[in-house]
Amino acid sequence: MSAGGFSKSRLDRMHDVMSGYVERGEVPGIVTLVSRRGEVHVETIGMKKVGGSDPMRRDTIFRIASMTKPITAVAAMILVEECKLRLDEPVDRLLPELSSRRVLKRLDSPLDDTEPASRAITLRDLLTFRLGIGAVMAPPGKYPIQKAMAEAGLAPGPNSLQITPDEYMRRLDSLPLIHQPGEKWMYHTGSDILGVLIARAAGQPLENFFRERIFEPLRMKDTGFHVPSEKLGRLPNSYIINPETGELTVHDEPGDSKWGRPPVFPSGGGGLVSTADDYLAFCQMMLNKGRYGNDRILSRPSIELMTTDHLTPEQKADAHIFFGGNRGWGFGVSVATRRDDLAGVPGRFGWDGGIGTSGYTDPKEEMVGILMTQRMMDSPNPPRVFLDFWTSVYQAIED
Incomplete structure (x- = not known):
């Protein structure tokens, strides 16, 4: 048994399972990281592109997509702790575009079939994705609001938006909400709006706030909203x-990557790139209740609030495709609520990235796991490589 409580033979089993995905051509390459009680195991398997000869490395930079969301939530909580934002205060003061909202009477209503919002949207609504608008889980164009969001360039997707934050809010202002604030959980949009709110509250661009308040204290030297030219060789297809x-x-390649230049819209919902070790530093801070080395990013009460399930049973049932029967949602993270598989430890929290990444923190097991691939998810349901990674992580625990 190792000091971290992993079985070496079972870590070898995880290697074999992950290697199988590369050998079968399901993914070109993989980086896995597991950390427990100070012991870190990292594996690099395969190549950075199909048919290539440049191997995956520990410092390969990945598009982490929605694994950005927990970082954005931490940034918001930093401002809450400084009393620059308040959880239950309407966001109208800094986001006037969200004031006096109209709400569709039904999901399938035409855009002018609305009623007044029952209350203002709050920061808590953004953090818990209950602001009343987000991804509609239905075939594209099925409902008028879906078509309107797509035409306005606001539909959630894997590529960065080509409009400024102010223009994003202006376009959002032209659309009704889909549900009353606080009523339903809807994916993604809350984090993008949250990024705009953070920048306005901090009085600086979102990327600067992230760098100064999170990335530099955590020594996340390869994390940001784009890959500098001198590092593009570390970005896989x-x-x-x-x-x-x-x-x-x-979908994207380093030579002409959308992540090779600063974005027009720095997406708090999915815009970051990172490495396995950088993301470990973030997860380790969360595991340590807000502390990293000699630096404290957030207080213990803030971390505990963020990693508590805030949804009602009805809200989770409506979003069953995301939560199944064993998870809920905190602030920017999914939270396990019931154990029904190896990795379903109550209190475990984190999220997946739609371009092929997954990162979760387990306080009970004192463990962090991170999976980096470059194959995009094709469903809200985790792909088999995610499921097998997490099964392999938990079966490797010795004690």
């Missing part, structure tokens, strides 16, 4: 499955 052929098709 990303891929999407061609639904007709079932083959991996290039």
Whole structure:
């Protein structure tokens, strides 16, 4: 048994399982990281691109997509602790575009079939994704509001928005809410709006606030909203499955990467790039209740608040495709509420990234796990490589 409580033979089993995905061509390459009680195991398997000769490395930079959301929530809580934002105060003061909202009477209503919002949108609504607008889990264009969000360039997706934060809010202002504030959980949009709110509250660009208040204290030297030119060689291709052929098709490549230049819209919902070790530093801070080395990013009460399930049973049932029957939502993170599989430890928290990454922290097991691939998810349900990674992590625990 190792000092961290992992079985070496079972870590070898995890290596074999993950290698199988590369050997079968399901992903070109993988970086895995597991950390427990100060012991860190990192594996690099495969290549940075299909048919390539440049191997995956420990410092490979990945597009972490929605694994950005927990970082954005931490940034918001930093401002709460400084009393620059308040959880239950309407956000109208800094986001006047969200004031005096109209709400669709039904999901399938035309855009002018609305009623007044029952109350203002608060910071808590943004953090818990209960502001009343977000991703509609239905075939594209099924409902008028879906079509309107897509035409306005506001539909959640894997690529960065090509509009400024102020223009984003202006376009959002032109649309009704889908549900009353506080009523339902809807994915993603809350984090993008939260990024705009943080920048306005802090009086500086979101990327600057992230760097000064989170990345530099945590020594996250390779994390940001774009990859500098001198580091582009460490960015792998990303891929999407061609639904007709079932083959991996290039979604983004370093030579002309959307992440190779500062974005027009720094997305708090999904815009960051990072490495396994950088993201470990963030997760380790969360595991340590807000402290990292000699630095304190957040207080223990803030971390505990963030990692508490805030949803009602009805809200979780409506979002069953995301939560199944064993998870809820805190502030920017999913929270396990019931154990029904190896990794379903109550209190475990984190989130996945739609471009092929996964990162969770388990306070009970004193453990962090991070999976980095470059194959885009094709469903809200975790792909098999995610499921097998987490099964492999937990079966490797010795004590």
